[in-house]
Amino acid sequence: MVQPLVFAVGIIGNILSFLVILAPVPTFYRVYKKKSTESFQSVPYAVALLSAMLWLYYALLTSDLLLLSINSIGCLMFTVKLVCSMNLALFGAMVAVLQLCVKGDRRVTLAGGIGASFALAVFVAPLTIIRQVIRTKSVEFMPFWLSFFLTLSAVVWFFYGLLMKDFFVATPNVLGLLFGLAQMVLYVVYKNPKKNAAVSEAAAAGEAQQVEVKDQLQMQLQASPAVAPLDADLEAAASATPEPSADHTDVVIGRRSVVVDIPPPPQPPPALPAVEVA
Incomplete structure (x- = not known):
């Protein structure tokens, strides 16, 4: 057997x-x-x-x-x-x-x-x-x-x-x-290599999109004059700013100090001369 x-x-x-x-x-x-x-x-x-x-x-x-x-x-x-x-x-x-x-x-x-x-x-x-x-x-x-x-x-x-x-x-x-x-x-x-590849490609595409958005934001920040300089430039800008006079005041916008001219207050109208009535 x-x-x-x-x-x-x-x-x-x-x-x-x-x-x-x-x-x-x-x-x-x-x-x-x-x-x-x-x-x-x-x-x-x-x-x-x-x-x-x-x-x-x-x-x-x-x-x-x-x-x-x-x-x-x-x-x-x-x-x-x-x-x-x-x-x-x-x-x-x-x-x-x-x-x-x-x-x-x-x-x-x-x-x-x-x-x-x-x-x-x-x-x-x-x-x-x-x-x-x-x-x-x-x-x-x-x-x-x-x-x-x-x-x-x-x-x-x-x-x-x-x-x-x-x-x-x-x-x-x-x-x-x-x-x-x-x-x-x-x-x-x-x-399932196709599914795994799709997941990998989606992740890679997401990372690429994040990098692209970040680059665009950096370009916009560099091109815009209204945006305050970064840390190193803030100190230089502050030291180069003249002392404000009485007709000036400091206004803080974001991280930047901006000198704004304030017009003088309006003067009262001159007094009329007194007129004697007979």
């Missing part, structure tokens, strides 16, 4: 892993069509290529046909995306050291541990763009289907490793599930 169940879970895992491998195809086509990688990260694909090669070697050591088949396809697919000489050199060095310097079960243990470490790196790699996603409030350069199928694949391969009692397969997929859920949360938060 256990063997058919293990085989069925392994087949499902292979199918989901194949979907993971196919998920970046639209990204590959976009890069090829635009002749530019834009803001897409190459780290996830470089790590995935190295991980697939390491799991291929581990499958050869353990004679696991399911792991062998899917990782062969993975190596081919990710090599199409990029061929990094450093990755190939690192993989070759690891295989050479394990083959020549390590024997027996210890070789399987070391190969499984290294493979599990790089499997974790595959799940973590898409998170390198989280900072950009939060800053731009857009998930345009964080492929949804890659994150989605990585999450499903992590669940299935966890159960496969659990049933096979292979903790090198099961352990990294626990964290893979957590990282996948974190990416799904990002998609829920930033799934």
